[in-house]
Amino acid sequence: MLALLRQPWPWYTSGAAIALIMVLLLSFGKSFGFSSNLRTLCTLAGAGKRISFFDFDWRTQKWNLLFLIGSVIGGVIASTLLKNDVPLVLSQSTIDDISKLNIKFDGKMNPDQLFGLEVFSSPKGLLILLVGGLLVGFGSRYAGGCTSGHAISGLSNLQLPSLIAVIGFFIGGLIMTHFLLPLIF
Amino acid sequence: MKGLKFIFTGIFFGIVMAKSEAISWYRIQEMFRFQSFHMYGIIGTALVLGVIAVYLIKKLKIKDVSGQAITLQSKEMSWRKYLIGGSVFGLGWALTGSCPGPMFVNIGYGYLSMLVVVLGAVVGTYLYGILKNKLPH
Numbered sequence: 001m002l003a004l005l006r007q008p009w010p011w012y013t014s015g016a017a018i019a020l021i022m023v024l025l026l027s028f029g030k031s032f033g034f035s036s037n038l039r040t041l042c043t044l045a046g047a048g049k050r051i052s053f054f055d056f057d058w059r060t061q062k063w064n065l066l067f068l069i070g071s072v073i074g075g076v077i078a079s080t081l082l083k084n085d086v087p088l089v090l091s092q093s094t095i096d097d098i099s100k101l102n103i104k105f106d107g108k109m110n111p112d113q114l115f116g117l118e119v120f121s122s123p124k125g126l127l128i129l130l131v132g133g134l135l136v137g138f139g140s141r142y143a144g145g146c147t148s149g150h151a152i153s154g155l156s157n158l159q160l161p162s163l164i165a166v167i168g169f170f171i172g173g174l175i176m177t178h179f180l181l182p183l184i185f
Numbered sequence: 186m187k188g189l190k191f192i193f194t195g196i197f198f199g200i201v202m203a204k205s206e207a208i209s210w211y212r213i214q215e216m217f218r219f220q221s222f223h224m225y226g227i228i229g230t231a232l233v234l235g236v237i238a239v240y241l242i243k244k245l246k247i248k249d250v251s252g253q254a255i256t257l258q259s260k261e262m263s264w265r266k267y268l269i270g271g272s273v274f275g276l277g278w279a280l281t282g283s284c285p286g287p288m289f290v291n292i293g294y295g296y297l298s299m300l301v302v303v304l305g306a307v308v309g310t311y312l313y314g315i316l317k318n319k320l321p322h
Contacts, residue, residue: 003296005204011223015203015230021233023238028190029249031258034286045307053314067195068189068289071256072198075208075293082204087303090211091220094188109203110291115298124271126301128280133288134285135277135285135311140285141313142270142320147284150271151228154260156235161267163261168271169278176279177217179285184280 006084020154028061033149035140037061057137101185128184135172143168199290208290210282217279266322277309 022032038062039054045056058065087107095105105109112118119125140146143165145154151169154162189321207227241247242255249255278284283291283304288308289304291299313320 070195137309172275
């Protein structure tokens with residue numbers, strides 16, 4: 001059983017599990033949307049005293065912070081108890097494309113070149129991570145949700161605004177991947 | 186403890202995201218280059234099952250654990266905020282390979298550099314709060 005769980009999970013298992021998570025949260029009376037936590041973190045840091053957008057009772061989002069803590073623990077379990085040492089299987093065309101950006105495919109979850117600890121001694125590397133995070137945080141709140149809130153919860157409820165947001169996710173993602181990454185790396 | 190079920194659901198989420206490699210920068214690159222079905226399969230399966238589940242929840246008027254009818258909020262209609270905000274989000278998603286959930290799963294997975302991405306995301310959210318009234322929505 002554990003050996004089976006240690007293998008990379010196929011897309012259909014994962015997709016079904018994500019739908020189940022959305023339904024579980026609905027059955028608890030909550031709505032699946034991860035990026036709301038970023039706003040709650042601002043409120044916890046005291047941003048509500050100066051900016052009305054952050055002036056709300058963070059305890060109404062306590063459940064979501066617990067979900068966040070759980071997701072970190074889930075990451076720990078996946079990399080320890082459920083770890084497997086087989087290299088990630090990436091499409092050869094992607095390997096070729098990113099090698100043109102001078103990013104070497106190392107078979108890990110994420111390239112060490114960008115996410116290894118050595119990044120802490122690289123100003124450019126840190127700036128990339130910081131700006132990337134900034135775009136994600138700013139964009140998800142501007143759009144009122146991220147992949148979970150729009151692509152999963154919103155589209156499951158057939159919301160047109162969520163479809164527009166997901167189209168936006170792809171416009172931005174395609175521009176970054178095909179036009180900006182070659183300029184950055 | 187009432188909160189325990191949220192922690193367990195979160196743990197399940199973290200394991201699913203990591204074991205299906207949805208937290209991988211490489212997989213997000215593959216997706217935005219249309220070179221694999223993997224990520225589309227994950228989102229597509231979640232979506233098909235999600236649509237069916239939400240339809241049944243509404244049709245059968247299913248109640249939540251506290252006995253209240255499950256209601257799903259409609260998103261307020263507009264196109265600017267979703268299109269512009271969504272595009273900004275997409276730029277960051279393709280650059281860091283992580284959306285908000287996977288950032289945190291990645292920290293647990295051992296990528297401490299993702300703390301920098303999370304810091305950026307919190308600052309980005311804060312900037313949105315400051316600029317909210319000046320932005321087109």
